[in-house]
Amino acid sequence: xxxxxxxxxxxxxxxxxxxxxxxxxxxxxxxxxxxxxxxxxxxxxxxxxxxxxxxxxxxxxxxxxxxxxxxxxxxxxxxxxxxxxxxxxxxxxxxxxxxxxxxxxxxxxxxxxxxxxxxxxxxxxxxxxxxxxxx
Amino acid sequence: xxxxxxxxxxxxxxxxxxxxxxxxxxxxxxxxxxxxxxxxxxxxxxxxxxxxxxxxxxxxxxxxxxxxxxxxxxxxxxxxxxxxxxxxxxxxxxxxxxxxxxxxxxxxxxxxxxxxxxxxxxxxxxxxxxxxxxxxxxxxxxxxxxxxxxxxxxxxxxxxxxxxxxxxxxxxxxxxxxxxxxxxxxxxxxxxxxxxxxxxxxxxxxxxxxxxxxxxxxxxxxxxxxxxxxxxxxxxxxxxxxxxxxxxxxxxxxxxxxxxxxxxxxxxxxxxxxxxxxxxxxx
Numbered sequence: 315x316x317x318x319x320x321x322x323x324x325x326x327x328x329x330x331x332x333x334x335x336x337x338x339x340x341x342x343x344x345x346x347x348x349x350x351x352x353x354x355x356x357x358x359x360x361x362x363x364x365x366x367x368x369x370x371x372x373x374x375x376x377x378x379x380x381x382x383x384x385x386x387x388x389x390x391x392x393x394x395x396x397x398x399x400x401x402x403x404x405x406x407x408x409x410x411x412x413x414x415x416x417x418x419x420x421x422x423x424x425x426x427x428x429x430x431x432x433x434x435x436x437x438x439x440x441x442x443x444x445x446x447x448x449x
Numbered sequence: 450x451x452x453x454x455x456x457x458x459x460x461x462x463x464x465x466x467x468x469x470x471x472x473x474x475x476x477x478x479x480x481x482x483x484x485x486x487x488x489x490x491x492x493x494x495x496x497x498x499x500x501x502x503x504x505x506x507x508x509x510x511x512x513x514x515x516x517x518x519x520x521x522x523x524x525x526x527x528x529x530x531x532x533x534x535x536x537x538x539x540x541x542x543x544x545x546x547x548x549x550x551x552x553x554x555x556x557x558x559x560x561x562x563x564x565x566x567x568x569x570x571x572x573x574x575x576x577x578x579x580x581x582x583x584x585x586x587x588x589x590x591x592x593x594x595x596x597x598x599x600x601x602x603x604x605x606x607x608x609x610x611x612x613x614x615x616x617x618x619x620x621x622x623x624x625x626x627x628x629x630x631x632x633x634x635x636x637x638x639x640x641x642x643x644x645x646x647x648x649x650x651x652x653x654x655x656x657x658x659x660x661x662x663x664x665x666x667x668x669x670x671x672x673x674x675x676x677x678x679x680x681x682x683x684x685x686x687x688x689x690x691x692x693x694x695x696x697x698x699x700x701x702x703x704x705x706x707x708x709x710x711x712x713x714x715x716x717x718x719x720x721x722x723x724x725x726x727x728x729x730x731x732x
Binding site for chain 1: 645649677
């Protein structure tokens with residue numbers, strides 16, 4: 315069984331799926347990913363599925379599961395590069411992935427995370443730098 | 450005058466002996482209702498070929514038009530009907546081509562004492578069968594024309610246009626059916642991937658009626674676009690379509706709908722961070 319690599323860039327974990335996923339790959343990925351988020355304290359997870367042509371309901375649910383799991387670690391999940399055929403299939407399967415953020419490509423997905431993460435660290439930075447001066 | 454050979458019932462001899470006068474009379478009879486839309490020379494060539502093939506088939510002794518012997522006759526007839534159908538001739542004008550040979554043959558038999566009722570019936574049956582064949586080929590050719598036009602219409606009426614950097618729109622016009630809506634859906638999603646646009650607007654100002662299935666497709670398109678990371682707005686819903694949608698109990702959920710394409714464009718621009726401000730010279 316192949317393990318899907320999880321790459322760490324700054325505080326973002328990048329998962330690029332390049333193979334046809336089997337159910338056990340999906341389970342292994344979910345497991346690996348939650349461990350990695352916990353270990354690295356990542357604030358964002360990007361799942362790139364631009365090379366995925368075929369999905370089933372199991373894979374569709376994987377996105378929702380990963381999103382919910384990573385939310386527990388306060389990390390945002392963005393699914394990027396979904397192909398039209400895949401999107402249509404998921405809609406036909408009734409999986410609208412309401413709690414998953416999506417972006418057209420990796421660049422835009424990272425931009426979304428930067429937007430969320432950026433404001434967050436700004437607030438933190440101000441709290442560290444400004445408040446002692448005020449008091 | 451008649452030559453009996455094998456199973457021959459005298460028809461081939463009859464046709465062969467008066468071949469020349471028959472074809473001439475045939476061309477004459479066929480040309481009249483066409484009123485010069487097919488040149489006489491062309492008609493002579495077409496019918497001459499057909500007569501030769503028919504004669505050859507009759508001489509084999511076969512009297513069944515579905516038989517192998519009539520393959521060439523059938524091919525020629527199909528070709529002829531196809532040409533007529535494409536040129537816009539009516540079914541009657543096309544079928545007359547075959548039935549006027551019957552008349553020509555009857556005229557010959559009338560003047561021939563050797564020929565009897567048996568020949569008359571056989572020729573009549575043969576030509577009736579070929580006439581039916583012509584009509585079928587004609588109908589088939591017309592159906593092909595209709596199919597082609599439907600396909601062209603499908604392609605023509607669903608352009609994806611770029612309204613602004615990162616804003617695509619599909620202006621839908623005419624009657625929406627599931628087939629067309631599906632083409633729109635696929636084209637729009639493809640264009641989103643290709644251009645990297647984050648906003649899509651489906652404008653249905655030109656759409657006269659929406660049924661449950663079409664509304665479902667529009668919803669699916671918007672949801673699929675969202676899954677891909679783009680936002681899809683539906684604009685230009687006519688008042689009575691809005692009423693239909695509510696009466697049908699279709700929920701658009703969290704999909705943005707706007708009254709006009711202008712509103713939808715403004716919405717898309719605001720979402721992508723573009724501010725629209727009137728210039729000083731504007732009023």
